[in-house]
Amino acid sequence: MTSRTSTNNKRILIAAVLVLAAAGIVFALYWYGFFLPSWIRWEDRTYAMDFDNDGKIETVTLKDRHVRLEREGELLYEKKEWYVSDMICADIDHDGITEVVLLCWNHGDYGISHPFWEKNQYVIFSEHFYIFEVKRDILFPQWMSSKLIPEIAEWKLNDDMSFTFKEPDGEESTWAWLHWGMERLDQEPGYY
Ligand SMILES: [Ca+2]
Ligand SMILES: [Ca+2]
Numbered sequence: 001m002t003s004r005t006s007t008n009n010k011r012i013l014i015a016a017v018l019v020l021a022a023a024g025i026v027f028a029l030y031w032y033g034f035f036l037p038s039w040i041r042w043e044d045r046t047y048a049m050d051f052d053n054d055g056k057i058e059t060v061t062l063k064d065r066h067v068r069l070e071r072e073g074e075l076l077y078e079k080k081e082w083y084v085s086d087m088i089c090a091d092i093d094h095d096g097i098t099e100v101v102l103l104c105w106n107h108g109d110y111g112i113s114h115p116f117w118e119k120n121q122y123v124i125f126s127e128h129f130y131i132f133e134v135k136r137d138i139l140f141p142q143w144m145s146s147k148l149i150p151e152i153a154e155w156k157l158n159d160d161m162s163f164t165f166k167e168p169d170g171e172e173s174t175w176a177w178l179h180w181g182m183e184r185l186d187q188e189p190g191y192y
Contacts, residue, residue, distance in 0.1 A: 033083045036105055036125060039153050039168050040085050047089040051098055051134035058134055060100055062087040067102065069139055077138040082106045092131070092161045093177045100132040100139055103152060127151045129182065143181065
């Protein structure tokens with residue numbers, strides 16, 4: 001092997017290592033949400049109330065994309081792997097118990113119910129609509145959507161506990177929890 005060939009091989013090896021390192025960095029940035037859509041509005045919110053009717057005040061906080069549940073300064077529950085853009089706490093199903101409703105970005109179309117045969121989908125980010133109750137000192141899942149199609153860019157809770165959703169292109173629709181799941185109110189029935 002000539003010295004020129006050896007030098008070329010080293011250059012190729014270094015170039016390959018640099019390409020792999022760059023790909024790794026890009027993947028890490030994607031995984032941690034650096035390339036999520038620019039239209040997402042990341043809100044910070046705090047709700048303090050007796051969510052579980054035990055006579056003590058719980059605080060649910062959305063800050064820096066993450067949700068925390070605390071009681072009297074003690075951290076009860078935190079979900080770090082989800083990226084939560086907004087949160088509303090209200091009794092959206094009219095049963096007298098306040099729900100914690102999240103607009104959330106995570107990996108995979110199906111949230112925690114991800115089918116085993118959809119392994120490649122686990123990498124891709126998608127937006128979800130999640131409903132929890134504060135129960136047993138955690139955010140206890142009541143209903144969790146699969147990937148939202150279309151996505152929700154903004155939402156508003158109306159006085160009757162219906163939601164107005166605005167899509168990234170500006171189109172609006174009205175939805176509510178009537179029986180099971182979110183149902184569309186302002187046209188032919190649809191479901192999230
Ligand atoms: Ca309580
Ligand atoms: Ca309720």
